[in-house]
Amino acid sequence: MTQSAQLFLLLDELQQELHKKQLWQAERPSQSALNSTQPFAVDTLNPEQWLQWIFIPKIRTLIEQNANLPTGFSIAPYFQQAWQGQPDYRSVVMITQKIDEAVKSC
Template sequence: MTKEKQLVELIDALEGEMQELGLWQQHTPSVEALSSQEPFAIDSLTPLEWLQWIFVARIRLLLKDNQPLPIGFAMAAYFEECWKHEQEMNSLINIIQQIDKVCSDA
C-alpha cells in the first residue's frame, strides 16, 4: 500500500473517530485563529481545533492536489501530553501515532 493510501485511510479514521466521540466541529474558527504562526496554533486553537481545521484540512488538500506530503514530523507526543488525563482520547492518540509513523520518512 502506498504512503498516500495509508495516509488517506488514517485521516479518514481520525475524522471518523472524532465524529464518533462527538468532537468534530461544525463551525470553523475565525480566520485570525486559523492564521496563528505558533506550533499547533497553541495561542488561538484548542488541540482538537488544530487537528481538524489545520492538520486534517491541510493533509486532505495536499492529497487532493497530489502535492508532496510532509515527512519527518512527530505530533503524537504533543497530543499525549494534552490528553494525558483523558483516557477517552487514547483512540485518537493511537491514530495520530500511526500517522506519525507513516510520515516518519520519505
C-alpha cells in the same frame, strides 16, 4: 496500497474518531484563530480544532495534489501531552501515532 493512500485512510479514521468522541465541531473558528503562527496553534485553538481545521484539510490537499508531504514531524507527542488527563481520547492519540509512522515511510 500506496503510502499516500494509507495516510488518506488514516485521516478518514481520525475524522471518524473525532466524531465518535464528540470532538468534531460544526462551527469553524475565526480566521484569525486559524492564522496562528504557533505550533499546533496552541495560542488560539484547542487540540481537536487544530486537527479538524488545519491538519486534516492540509494533508488531504497535499495528497490530492500529489504534492510532497512534510517529513520529519511527529504530532502524537503533542496530543499525548495535551490529553494526558483524558483517557477517553486515547484512541485519537493512537491514530496520531499511526499517522506519524505513515509519514515516516512516505
